[in-house]
Amino acid sequence: MQRIHVLSTGGTIEKIYSEQRGSVENLGSKIEAYLGRLRLPDTQIDTKRLMNKDSLEMTGADRAQILAAVRERLDAPIVITHGTDTMVETGLYLKRALGPLEFPIILTGAMTPLGFESSDGLQNLTESFFAARVLPPGIYIVMHNQALPVDRARKDKENARFVLVDSVN
Amino acid sequence: MQRIHVLSTGGTIEKIYSEQRGSVENLGSKIEAYLGRLRLPDTQIDTKRLMNKDSLEMTGADRAQILAAVRERLDAPIVITHGTDTMVETGLYLKRALGPLEFPIILTGAMTPLGFESSDGLQNLTESFFAARVLPPGIYIVMHNQALPVDRARKDKENARFVLVDSVN
Amino acid sequence: MQRIHVLSTGGTIEKIYSEQRGSVENLGSKIEAYLGRLRLPDTQIDTKRLMNKDSLEMTGADRAQILAAVRERLDAPIVITHGTDTMVETGLYLKRALGPLEFPIILTGAMTPLGFESSDGLQNLTESFFAARVLPPGIYIVMHNQALPVDRARKDKENARFVLVDSVN
Amino acid sequence: MQRIHVLSTGGTIEKIYSEQRGSVENLGSKIEAYLGRLRLPDTQIDTKRLMNKDSLEMTGADRAQILAAVRERLDAPIVITHGTDTMVETGLYLKRALGPLEFPIILTGAMTPLGFESSDGLQNLTESFFAARVLPPGIYIVMHNQALPVDRARKDKENARFVLVDSVN
Numbered sequence: 001m002q003r004i005h006v007l008s009t010g011g012t013i014e015k016i017y018s019e020q021r022g023s024v025e026n027l028g029s030k031i032e033a034y035l036g037r038l039r040l041p042d043t044q045i046d047t048k049r050l051m052n053k054d055s056l057e058m059t060g061a062d063r064a065q066i067l068a069a070v071r072e073r074l075d076a077p078i079v080i081t082h083g084t085d086t087m088v089e090t091g092l093y094l095k096r097a098l099g100p101l102e103f104p105i106i107l108t109g110a111m112t113p114l115g116f117e118s119s120d121g122l123q124n125l126t127e128s129f130f131a132a133r134v135l136p137p138g139i140y141i142v143m144h145n146q147a148l149p150v151d152r153a154r155k156d157k158e159n160a161r162f163v164l165v166d167s168v169n
Numbered sequence: 170m171q172r173i174h175v176l177s178t179g180g181t182i183e184k185i186y187s188e189q190r191g192s193v194e195n196l197g198s199k200i201e202a203y204l205g206r207l208r209l210p211d212t213q214i215d216t217k218r219l220m221n222k223d224s225l226e227m228t229g230a231d232r233a234q235i236l237a238a239v240r241e242r243l244d245a246p247i248v249i250t251h252g253t254d255t256m257v258e259t260g261l262y263l264k265r266a267l268g269p270l271e272f273p274i275i276l277t278g279a280m281t282p283l284g285f286e287s288s289d290g291l292q293n294l295t296e297s298f299f300a301a302r303v304l305p306p307g308i309y310i311v312m313h314n315q316a317l318p319v320d321r322a323r324k325d326k327e328n329a330r331f332v333l334v335d336s337v338n
Numbered sequence: 339m340q341r342i343h344v345l346s347t348g349g350t351i352e353k354i355y356s357e358q359r360g361s362v363e364n365l366g367s368k369i370e371a372y373l374g375r376l377r378l379p380d381t382q383i384d385t386k387r388l389m390n391k392d393s394l395e396m397t398g399a400d401r402a403q404i405l406a407a408v409r410e411r412l413d414a415p416i417v418i419t420h421g422t423d424t425m426v427e428t429g430l431y432l433k434r435a436l437g438p439l440e441f442p443i444i445l446t447g448a449m450t451p452l453g454f455e456s457s458d459g460l461q462n463l464t465e466s467f468f469a470a471r472v473l474p475p476g477i478y479i480v481m482h483n484q485a486l487p488v489d490r491a492r493k494d495k496e497n498a499r500f501v502l503v504d505s506v507n
Numbered sequence: 508m509q510r511i512h513v514l515s516t517g518g519t520i521e522k523i524y525s526e527q528r529g530s531v532e533n534l535g536s537k538i539e540a541y542l543g544r545l546r547l548p549d550t551q552i553d554t555k556r557l558m559n560k561d562s563l564e565m566t567g568a569d570r571a572q573i574l575a576a577v578r579e580r581l582d583a584p585i586v587i588t589h590g591t592d593t594m595v596e597t598g599l600y601l602k603r604a605l606g607p608l609e610f611p612i613i614l615t616g617a618m619t620p621l622g623f624e625s626s627d628g629l630q631n632l633t634e635s636f637f638a639a640r641v642l643p644p645g646i647y648i649v650m651h652n653q654a655l656p657v658d659r660a661r662k663d664k665e666n667a668r669f670v671l672v673d674s675v676n
Contacts (some may be wrong), residue, residue, distance in 0.1 A: 002652075012191065019280045020331040022223075029172060039618075039627045039651040040670045054191075111188045111546075115286030120546045128194065129652050134641055144546040145509075145636050151560040160188040161548045171483075208449075208458045208482040210499045280377075290378045295464040298483050303472055313339075313377040314467050330379045349531065357618045357667040360519065360561075361530060392529075449526045455622030499528040 011083025055083025077132035091150030180252030224252025246301035260319030366396030392420025415470035429488030518590030563591025597656030
């Protein structure tokens with residue numbers, strides 16, 4: 001049985017449509033409900049909700065909180081669900097703060113919220129859990145059938161995807 | 170074979186999630202794609218897109234355009250997809266302008282866009298096509314297993330539904 | 339608040355895919371789970387499971403049980419979910435046995451089980467609940483945007499639908 | 508851009524519900540339609556339909572045809588969709604016939620057909636495409652967040668999954 005830690009922080013992947021306001025907002029956690037749609041007979045998922053924020057609103061204190069939660073879970077692979085706008089920034093912050101790793105740390109999210117038509121959320125979660133089992137230690141962005149080392153990933157906002165770039169570190 | 174006219178005007182039922190802007194917007198028509206999910210072997214649906222607006226932004230000219238389109242289609246039942254915020258206002262305007270009817274006119278829409286989790290859009294379309302076949306002539310709001318005469322319908326925004334009230338006309 | 343009785347008897351609408359046997363079977367009730375996907379704020383649904391059978395295997399005793407359950411619920415509209423192969427037979431049996439009605443009795447089902455791609459199950463349930471509120475007293479087959487009096491309905495197996503025929507009674 | 512070959516052979520993953528016969532059958536290809544639901548911006552999928560069979564009905568000639576198709580595509584990773592009952596047998600046959608590989612060969616399928624409620628088909632396809640990019644050369648069964656070397660995989664029919672066993676070769 002493979003253990004995987006999940007830390008959820010909000011972002012588009014967990015946004016919900018508000019019928020009263022007609023907008024999409026981070027109002028509550030959705031990850032657990034969607035995990036129930038995956039078959040994971042040999043995997044133990046331990047989920048911890050850290051915050052529920054649009055990643056453009058994340059502060060230094062929020063990132064310190066993520067780092068502290070990661071430090072407590074270095075005994076197994078970690079999947080962090082996160083808004084895409086500052087996912088790379090958080091990943092680079094973790095990379096600078098953490099020493100050598102024994103397991104992979106995966107940052108993932110979605111361009112369209114879980115449960116909306118054409119959502120990429122469940123695909124990205126599926127890939128991230130698989131990546132957590134098979135990738136070598138390191139910090140990665142995993143989405144859309146790509147595993148990008150965090151220091152070589154950049155969001156291409158216009159095309160709603162991440163692309164591989166030359167190392168920025 | 171029963172003919173039903175569909176006039177689409179926008180509203181929440183047709184809103185789309187924009188990955189670039191992170192908001193829901195009336196960007197294009199969705200009705201036709203969802204009609205393809207219904208089995209209508211004895212029904213001929215003729216769809217006409219009139220506009221694609223949030224109903225809070227509808228003007229007098231927009232309503233005059235809807236009225237003109239309705240007047241051209243009084244030979245069969247009509248289903249009008251419309252934003253819920255001013256659906257009653259448009260229905261009352263049609264009621265005042267039109268004389269006695271031979272077929273029902275149904276206004277419908279959704280609290281959550283078609284294709285989003287927990288959307289009521291396909292349910293409301295299904296009910297409206299059925300209502301178009303079986304209701305007596307008149308103008309109705311059809312949603313959530315209710316058929317409300319338009320002059321007795323009021324939106325209950327807090328509970329995201331329509332309720333029956335005493336006649337306002 | 340409109341009360342509607344639901345009697346479930348099995349049929350394709352409730353079939354489940356068995357991973358062990360690779361076939362579809364009537365193994366348990368699915369109706370309640372799918373009712374939860376509909377918005378019915380002004381409707382009270384009271385569901386009673388009678389049996390869970392392929393309608394080709396229904397016996398005279400099964401139909402007598404359905405009749406008894408119907409007789410206890412003549413105070414409100416009734417929706418009976420049923421296999422399509424003998425749905426008309428059951429409806430005609432009820433028609434012969436029951437006297438004048440105060441509310442409609444609706445027989446419905448599906449060509450493809452609830453939850454399978456291209457299923458007509460939720461559409462037919464949606465239409466049946468709406469029909470229960472608005473149709474005059476009588477016994478009907480309601481599916482695919484049609485409400486057919488039971489003595490004028492015939493299954494067209496090749497086209498997977500019901501058609502209107504001259505009265506058989 | 509990563510190229511991945513897909514060879515489809517049938518199996519539960521592609522079964523379709525027949526409304527006329529009330530059973531699930533291998534009647535046509537479904538893989539392509541479901542590939543369209545995945546976001547694969549950096550992946551080129553080349554699909555080839557070989558056959559459409561329940562894997563219990565596969566013959567030696569069928570397996571020779573699969574082997575020939577694999578031999579023509581050893582320039583990139585290969586994903587083979589296949590019935591689960593003899594998936595291991597086909598994988599071991601390929602392993603014995605092929606020499607050292609440069610890319611991974613992934614066998615995958617489903618316990619419940621694509622598009623049926625609770626289907627594991629899209630999850631397994633998602634995992635297989637990811638595995639095709641990141642696993643070392645070798646022949647694997649990929650399903651349910653597991654990547655099992657084919658000579659260590661066994662189907663556990665009762666629990667509808669594959670388990671890791673001691674090497675059989």
